[in-house]
Amino acid sequence: MTSLVEQEGKSIDGALGEEFEHEPVPMERRRSLASVAAVWFGFPMVLTQAVFGGIIVLNLGFVAGASAIILGNLILCLYVGGLSYIAGSTGLNFAMQGKKTFGTRGYVVACALLSTLVVGWYAFQIGLTGQTVNASFGWNASLVIVIATVLYMGTTFLGIRALSIVGVIAAPFFIIMGLVGLALAASDHGLTNIWDYAGSDHGMNFWGAVSLVVAGFADAGTMTADFTRWSRNGKEAVAASFTAFPLANAIAFLFGGVIVAAGSAVDPVHNGGDFMPLLTGHGWILSAIAILFVFVNLGSVCAHCLYNGAVGYSHLLSSRMRLLTLILGVIGGIAAVAGVWSLFPAWLRDSVTYRPAAFIAWGLGSGIAIAFHIWLPQYGEALVALVVSGFAYGLLGMSQPVAASAAAAAE
Numbered sequence: 001m002t003s004l005v006e007q008e009g010k011s012i013d014g015a016l017g018e019e020f021e022h023e024p025v026p027m028e029r030r031r032s033l034a035s036v037a038a039v040w041f042g043f044p045m046v047l048t049q050a051v052f053g054g055i056i057v058l059n060l061g062f063v064a065g066a067s068a069i070i071l072g073n074l075i076l077c078l079y080v081g082g083l084s085y086i087a088g089s090t091g092l093n094f095a096m097q098g099k100k101t102f103g104t105r106g107y108v109v110a111c112a113l114l115s116t117l118v119v120g121w122y123a124f125q126i127g128l129t130g131q132t133v134n135a136s137f138g139w140n141a142s143l144v145i146v147i148a149t150v151l152y153m154g155t156t157f158l159g160i161r162a163l164s165i166v167g168v169i170a171a172p173f174f175i176i177m178g179l180v181g182l183a184l185a186a187s188d189h190g191l192t193n194i195w196d197y198a199g200s201d202h203g204m205n206f207w208g209a210v211s212l213v214v215a216g217f218a219d220a221g222t223m224t225a226d227f228t229r230w231s232r233n234g235k236e237a238v239a240a241s242f243t244a245f246p247l248a249n250a251i252a253f254l255f256g257g258v259i260v261a262a263g264s265a266v267d268p269v270h271n272g273g274d275f276m277p278l279l280t281g282h283g284w285i286l287s288a289i290a291i292l293f294v295f296v297n298l299g300s301v302c303a304h305c306l307y308n309g310a311v312g313y314s315h316l317l318s319s320r321m322r323l324l325t326l327i328l329g330v331i332g333g334i335a336a337v338a339g340v341w342s343l344f345p346a347w348l349r350d351s352v353t354y355r356p357a358a359f360i361a362w363g364l365g366s367g368i369a370i371a372f373h374i375w376l377p378q379y380g381e382a383l384v385a386l387v388v389s390g391f392a393y394g395l396l397g398m399s400q401p402v403a404a405s406a407a408a409a410a411e
Contacts, residue, residue, distance in 0.1 A: 019159050019321040020229075021314040024091030030232040035164045036240040039227045042167025043304045044217060044249035045174045046297050047132070047274060048125070050256030052216060054265055054273020056209040057257035061199035068206050069253040072213025073246035079214075080221040080245050081238045087225035088237025094223040094308070095315035108316060115312030117219045122305040123332035123340060126152065129298045130336065136280050137291060142337050148295065149333030152302040156310065156325045160230055163303060170300035171248060177293050178255040181275035184282070185264035197261035202269065217249065223308045306332070357396035365389030 018029070057065035086097065094114070098107035129148040130141035155162050182191065204212075224241055231237035256273020259265050266277040279290040310324040317324070369385035 016157075016322075017159050017161060019311070020091075021093070021311055021321050022096075022318075024096070025229050026091070027232070029230075030091070031160070031164070031230045033231070033236045033239055036228060036231045036236065037243045038164040038167035038171075039160065039230075039304075040167070040224075040240050040244040041248050042163075042170040042300045043220070044244050044301075045171045045252045046125075046301045047276065047294075048128070048298075048301065049216065049249060049252035050178070050259070051272035051274050052212060053253030053256030054260040054268050054271070055256075056204070056212065056253070057197065057199060057260045058265075058268045058272070059199055059202050059204035060206060060209055062194050062197040062257060062261040064206060065199065065209065065257050066254060068209035069213055069250055069257065070246065072210040073250045073253075075210070075214050076217055076221055076245035076249065077242060080217075080224045080241045083222065083224050084228035084231070084237040084241040085234035087228040087234075088231035089234035091229050092225060093229050093311055093315070094225045095312055097225050111312050111316055114219050114223055115309045115316070118223065118305040118312075119309035119328050119332055120335075121219070122152075122302050122309065122328075123335040125298050125302045125305070126333060127336035127339070129294060129302075132276055132294050132298070133291060136276055136294075137287065145333065145336045148299070148302070149329060149336070151295065152299050152306065153325060153329030153333070155299060155303040156306040156329065157322050159321070160227075160307075163227075163307060166296075166300050166303055170296050173293055173296050174252065174255075177279065177290070177297075178275060180286075181264075181278040182255070182258060182262075184278045185259060185262045185275075189263045191258070191262050194258055194261035213249075213253065217245070220305060220308055221245070223312070226308050226311045227304075357393055360396055361389045361393035364392045 020026075020029070053065075053069060056068055059065070060068060083097075086092070090097075092100075095107065095111045098111050101107070102110055126145055126148050130143075130145035133139045133144045134141040155166060185191065228237035228240055231240055255275065256265075259273040259275050259278070260268045264275075264278060265271065265273055271277075276290065276294070279293075280287055306325060306329055307321075309328050310321045313319070313328065314321045314324045365385040365388045368388045372384050
């Protein structure tokens with residue numbers, strides 16, 4: 001049965017194109033700079049980043065917020081660019097790079113962690129698709145999630161070529177719709193005073209904002225090799241990643257920041273610089289385009305994240321990317337329909353100064369790792385520590401956290 005599935009997977013790969021999950025991309029299969037750049041350029045330019053950009057400007061004001069956004073993207077530029085140079089020079093994906101860094105067994109920890117994170121983000125974005133369409137147009141959120149799951153999973157299944165095409169469409173679409181949103185904002189509130197927008201302190205400082213920008217793509221940015229391994233050399237890989245950081249990601253953040261600074265955001269405390277509400281209520285033509293925009297825009301980030309997760313897990317499980325795309329795609333869709341994605345915003349707003357459970361679990365995991373390193377090294381102390389820490393935190397985290405922050409106490 002396994003061999004039959006493997007043969008079927010190879011025949012599909014032959015028809016759609018090999019994805020090279022387990023070997024470096026050969027030079028004759030590398031892609032042009034424009035093609036690889038399209039993959040990265042279309043990834044970060046999404047509504048979610050506009051939301052975060054608006055939140056940053058809301059807290060810091062426009063000038064300080066924009067400065068934090070630019071600095072965070074420059075940090076990502078150096079980080080992702082360095083990893084991309086290695087990927088373009090070697091043709092290795094993230095999992096294979098991880099083997100050289102962590103060892104042939106140790107890589108499992110990093111690869112499994114990040115592959116799971118990006119699949120989780122995929123599930124969140126599918127849920128956000130349903131919620132956005134529901135809030136803007138009243139469509140049934142669960143039905144939209146099911147449709148989105150099929151569309152996004154199908155796009156990822158087609159492989160790296162489909163991601164290039166999606167990027168070519170998604171990035172310009174975002175800029176056009178963002179400009180339409182700004183034009184509508186200007187007609188209502190004007191844009192002349194955005195430089196003077198001082199913001200309103202909600203507890204975020206400058207370096208916290210920089211960290212938010214970096215953290216927004218720390219996972220997929222670390223997995224950049226899954227995309228930039230297709231570059232013809234290291235320099236072109238760096239150039240491709242440059243289109244994402246600082247260009248595309250900064251543009252998306254700044255669009256949201258301008259919307260908030262102009263006073264046009266709807267509930268900026270929770271929705272940041274989301275400009276979708278500005279695109280509704282102006283006739284059926286713009287509404288139809290806005291619906292298409294949601295699917296294309298959030299579909300881009302979903303397809304990219306699912307691709308990262310599928311490539312990572314296919315290497316971990318010695319399987320094929322397309323098979324894992326179907327499995328992980330369905331799992332993420334089920335999670336989104338179940339409402340798991342909706343827990344994310346509440347988790348972000350949970351303000352607790354210290355979580356003793358995390359420190360205790362960290363200490364237990366470290367202690368167990370030392371013991372295994374000394375007496376049972378053959379079992380892999382890193383993986384054991386990860387399991388012990390996770391299990392301990394799961395048990396300890398059930399108790400009420402203590403030492404709540406002053407803000408939480410005031411509520």
